[in-house]
Amino acid sequence: MGTEVAVVGAGFSGLAAALALARAGVRTRVLEARDRVGGRVLTRWLADGTQLDLGAQWVGPTQDRVNGLLARYGIATFPSAAHGASPVIFPDGRHAGAPEAAARVLDLLDAYAERVDPVAPWAGAEAAEWDRTTLAGWLRTAAPDPATARYLGRLLAGGLLAAGPDEISVLQLAFYLRSGGGSRALLAMAGGAQQDRIVGGPPVLAEALAAALGPDAVRLSTPVRAIAQDRTGVVVHTDTDRVEADAVVVAVPPTLAGRIRYDPPLPPLRDALTQRMPMGSAIKVHAVYPEPFWRADGRSGVAFCLAGPVTETVDNSIPASPRGVLTAFSYGPEANALRRMPPQARQASLLDALAAVVGPAARRPEEFVEYDWSADEWTRGCFCGAPTLGSWCGYGPELRQPVGRVHWAGTETATRWAGYLDGAIEAGERAAAEILARTGG
Amino acid sequence: MGTEVAVVGAGFSGLAAALALARAGVRTRVLEARDRVGGRVLTRWLADGTQLDLGAQWVGPTQDRVNGLLARYGIATFPSAAHGASPVIFPDGRHAGAPEAAARVLDLLDAYAERVDPVAPWAGAEAAEWDRTTLAGWLRTAAPDPATARYLGRLLAGGLLAAGPDEISVLQLAFYLRSGGGSRALLAMAGGAQQDRIVGGPPVLAEALAAALGPDAVRLSTPVRAIAQDRTGVVVHTDTDRVEADAVVVAVPPTLAGRIRYDPPLPPLRDALTQRMPMGSAIKVHAVYPEPFWRADGRSGVAFCLAGPVTETVDNSIPASPRGVLTAFSYGPEANALRRMPPQARQASLLDALAAVVGPAARRPEEFVEYDWSADEWTRGCFCGAPTLGSWCGYGPELRQPVGRVHWAGTETATRWAGYLDGAIEAGERAAAEILARTGG
Numbered sequence: 019m020g021t022e023v024a025v026v027g028a029g030f031s032g033l034a035a036a037l038a039l040a041r042a043g044v045r046t047r048v049l050e051a052r053d054r055v056g057g058r059v060l061t062r063w064l065a066d067g068t069q070l071d072l073g074a075q076w077v078g079p080t081q082d083r084v085n086g087l088l089a090r091y092g093i094a095t096f097p098s099a100a101h102g103a104s105p106v107i108f109p110d111g112r113h114a115g116a117p118e119a120a121a122r123v124l125d126l127l128d129a130y131a132e133r134v135d136p137v138a139p140w141a142g143a144e145a146a147e148w149d150r151t152t153l154a155g156w157l158r159t160a161a162p163d164p165a166t167a168r169y170l171g172r173l174l175a176g177g178l179l180a181a182g183p184d185e186i187s188v189l190q191l192a193f194y195l196r197s198g199g200g201s202r203a204l205l206a207m208a209g210g211a212q213q214d215r216i217v218g219g220p221p222v223l224a225e226a227l228a229a230a231l232g233p234d235a236v237r238l239s240t241p242v243r244a245i246a247q248d249r250t251g252v253v254v255h256t257d258t259d260r261v262e263a264d265a266v267v268v269a270v271p272p273t274l275a276g277r278i279r280y281d282p283p284l285p286p287l288r289d290a291l292t293q294r295m296p297m298g299s300a301i302k303v304h305a306v307y308p309e310p311f312w313r314a315d316g317r318s319g320v321a322f323c324l325a326g327p328v329t330e331t332v333d334n335s336i337p338a339s340p341r342g343v344l345t346a347f348s349y350g351p352e353a354n355a356l357r358r359m360p361p362q363a364r365q366a367s368l369l370d371a372l373a374a375v376v377g378p379a380a381r382r383p384e385e386f387v388e389y390d391w392s393a394d395e396w397t398r399g400c401f402c403g404a405p406t407l408g409s410w411c412g413y414g415p416e417l418r419q420p421v422g423r424v425h426w427a428g429t430e431t432a433t434r435w436a437g438y439l440d441g442a443i444e445a446g447e448r449a450a451a452e453i454l455a456r457t458g459g
Numbered sequence: 460m461g462t463e464v465a466v467v468g469a470g471f472s473g474l475a476a477a478l479a480l481a482r483a484g485v486r487t488r489v490l491e492a493r494d495r496v497g498g499r500v501l502t503r504w505l506a507d508g509t510q511l512d513l514g515a516q517w518v519g520p521t522q523d524r525v526n527g528l529l530a531r532y533g534i535a536t537f538p539s540a541a542h543g544a545s546p547v548i549f550p551d552g553r554h555a556g557a558p559e560a561a562a563r564v565l566d567l568l569d570a571y572a573e574r575v576d577p578v579a580p581w582a583g584a585e586a587a588e589w590d591r592t593t594l595a596g597w598l599r600t601a602a603p604d605p606a607t608a609r610y611l612g613r614l615l616a617g618g619l620l621a622a623g624p625d626e627i628s629v630l631q632l633a634f635y636l637r638s639g640g641g642s643r644a645l646l647a648m649a650g651g652a653q654q655d656r657i658v659g660g661p662p663v664l665a666e667a668l669a670a671a672l673g674p675d676a677v678r679l680s681t682p683v684r685a686i687a688q689d690r691t692g693v694v695v696h697t698d699t700d701r702v703e704a705d706a707v708v709v710a711v712p713p714t715l716a717g718r719i720r721y722d723p724p725l726p727p728l729r730d731a732l733t734q735r736m737p738m739g740s741a742i743k744v745h746a747v748y749p750e751p752f753w754r755a756d757g758r759s760g761v762a763f764c765l766a767g768p769v770t771e772t773v774d775n776s777i778p779a780s781p782r783g784v785l786t787a788f789s790y791g792p793e794a795n796a797l798r799r800m801p802p803q804a805r806q807a808s809l810l811d812a813l814a815a816v817v818g819p820a821a822r823r824p825e826e827f828v829e830y831d832w833s834a835d836e837w838t839r840g841c842f843c844g845a846p847t848l849g850s851w852c853g854y855g856p857e858l859r860q861p862v863g864r865v866h867w868a869g870t871e872t873a874t875r876w877a878g879y880l881d882g883a884i885e886a887g888e889r890a891a892a893e894i895l896a897r898t899g900g
């Protein structure tokens with residue numbers, strides 16, 4: 019009969035795990051709660067064919083795993099739109115460059131990142147100190163002035179982790195910077211993590227991975243409720259069925275992994291970790307116009323806002339459509355404030371923020387599409403989960419440590435490009451390798 | 460037919476909710492995952508009748524609700540043992556008094572507590588600042604020296620919240636102090652929250668509450684897996700059954716409430732709260748000796764340790780038994796370190812800590828009983844859940860806000876003696892009152 023492995027979750031991590039196992043001759047069954055594959059990616063099409071990427075949307079240099087899969091399956095990319103000035107917008111409405119001192123503070127953080135082992139962030143000499151320090155608290159002394167501190171807090175805790183700077187430890191940020199190759203690689207569009215988009219949207223790649231697994235490898239609309247294991251194997255329980263296997267890869271965020279029942283129950287420290295990696299909080303909205311009118315004004319549509327509900331905007335127009343798409347991101351406390359508003363007021367607040375970037379014409383979009391991943395039962399936040407203050411040191415060793423026959427994947431468990439599609443793939447392949455090493459496969 | 464309410468969890472909060480509803484003529488069905496009532500209380504009996512309270516064990520003055528129920532059901536209490544000196548034990552082994560400056564810092568924290576509205580801790584003028592400040596960070600400037608900071612960190616984050624001082628916000632601590640009536644009320648044995656114990660153990664009271672509900676009101680060994688609601692009512696799903704009701708009280712800690720499935724799914728901010736209230740981390744061990752030998756040396760057995768795996772010890776002997784019971788508590792990082800040790804080494808480390816308190820005879824107990832609530836699938840930590848840094852302000856309004864027909868109880872939702880048996884009862888009665896107000900019951 020040979021080895022059989024069940025995979026929980028058909029996001030990029032679960033699909034990559036299944037593919038790596040299948041290539042080694044292991045039979046896999048992928049169980050996916052949603053009626054689609056791909057996890058935290060979703061592309062919606064307007065009637066005229068305009069592509070709106072509602073979830074993860076970018077790939078960039080050094081993301082070798084995702085770029086390799088795109089090449090293998092013949093999926094094209096196109097460069098993110100960037101046609102003019104990309105200002106920082108100050109609370110008084112002024113458009114200007116980033117605070118001058120910011121680069122020096124980023125250099126310091128990149129130096130911290132170099133001192134983090136991405137495989138064991140808890141093990142470094144400075145780990146305990148950095149793990150107990152919030153980014154906001156650190157910036158109060160490391161940044162030379164409050165404006166620079168505010169800028170960097172929104173840029174790093176918000177833009178990278180979809181959280182407030184009071185919620186993120188310096189260690190988590192340093193790990194994240196290390197994992198992605200430094201602040202420039204993470205923050206840049208051209209030359210960085212926001213360089214390219216995927217023709218047809220990221221779901222096209224997920225579908226290609228699923229297709230490569232074969233016609234019946236992924237069962238959709240099949241939430242996993244419980245995982246039992248003993249010395250002979252595992253049994254994965256869904257609402258209607260049970261899947262027997264030799265091992266299981268749980269390829270969902272830690273907080274959602276904690277909502278699965280385990281028999282025997284998870285060890286205390288592993289369960290405690292799942293209580294301490296909340297998902298980020300982001301709202302992503304697309305405003306669609308007849309054309310990208312801002313380009314005629316020499317504006318890129320790319321901006322970073324130091325105040326207000328929106329932290330970042332990008333020109334998300336696609337070459338194949340004449341329409342202009344402006345996408346806004348709101349993070350952490352600002353996203354939560356938006357969630358507490360009635361829909362009309364929320365939309366007005368978001369359009370006001372866009373108007374501050376590209377002018378009053380932004381207030382009259384033809385389409386306005388919001389997507390809140392925190393409302394999505396099978397994601398419950400984005401971009402990813404992050405350890406709370408002190409939790410890297412307290413519970414980090416549990417992040418990838420298998421529990422018997424249960425192995426952990428998901429982009430949160432990656433060591434390279436954690437939080438990204440590329441990290442999801444790395445994590446899945448690593449979990450598969452763990453199982454192959456154990457079974458001699 | 461009249462109103463019917465389902466209650467999830469037969470801890471003190473769920474039982475109190477059910478009793479309040481039953482008294483108002485509402486039919487209730489209490490569904491309990493465990494094979495016993497009481498939640499975070501558990502009493503084990505040695506062969507000779509010595510009572511070991513493995514979970515919550517104390518009641519004290521101003522805890523009017525729990526004291527009222529004890530009186531109503533005729534359950535006696537007895538004073539905690541305290542027969543001599545209660546030293547602070549310094550890292551060098553020296554026994555002495557608490558650092559002199561500690562009282563002044565406690566006074567300051569009590570003043571903070573006075574400025575917290577326990578109904579809305581997020582609403583105060585200083586809430587945002589206190590919510591983003593760790594207790595450890597605050598103590599670095601508020602305490603006059605590192606020894607005082609270390610003492611207060613262990614005393615307050617550890618002793619009150621079973622966490623490390625880096626994990627707890629000043630706002631959470633100030634709320635907790637306010638909720639219990641100030642640091643003296645919370646920390647004292649005689650005159651405070653550790654004044655009295657319950658003859659027969661706290662489960663006796665839980666069993667009395669369950670009996671008052673009637674013979675079939677509580678269904679044991681019945682975990683609730685899902686709660687569906689629509690405009691006509693709720694359906695509570697167990698592994699084998701469905702219970703229809705007009706409303707439901709979820710009387711389990713927020714992190715465990717997040718592991719129930721909801722249809723429709725919980726709103727984003729409520730779900731996010733359940734991701735941000737991890738349970739504390741405590742290990743409680745009982746070492747049992749032929750007699751409380753430390754009393755002959757003028758030692759109380761009560762001590763506070765500034766270093767090592769154990770933070771606090773108490774003489775937990777009972778009047779009805781000649782044996783001596785020494786109970787040790789380990790919290791947060793120290794408890795986690797113990798969990799990573801093999802059982803033999805863990806026991807040796809704990810007995811060494813007891814020997815530092817009462818002398819080398821502590822190393823030879825007749826019985827040694829550990830209980831780790833983090834390993835308990837239906838509690839997953841103790842004493843209670845606490846909001847992570849920034850989460851009181853970010854998500855606090857969701858703590859008690861009903862979601863349609865779903866109401867929230869559990870001691871974490873209390874405003875008076877939150878985290879204690881008394882708070883559990885308050886929370887249950889408050890949830891019952893919400894339902895009665897809505898149904899006109």
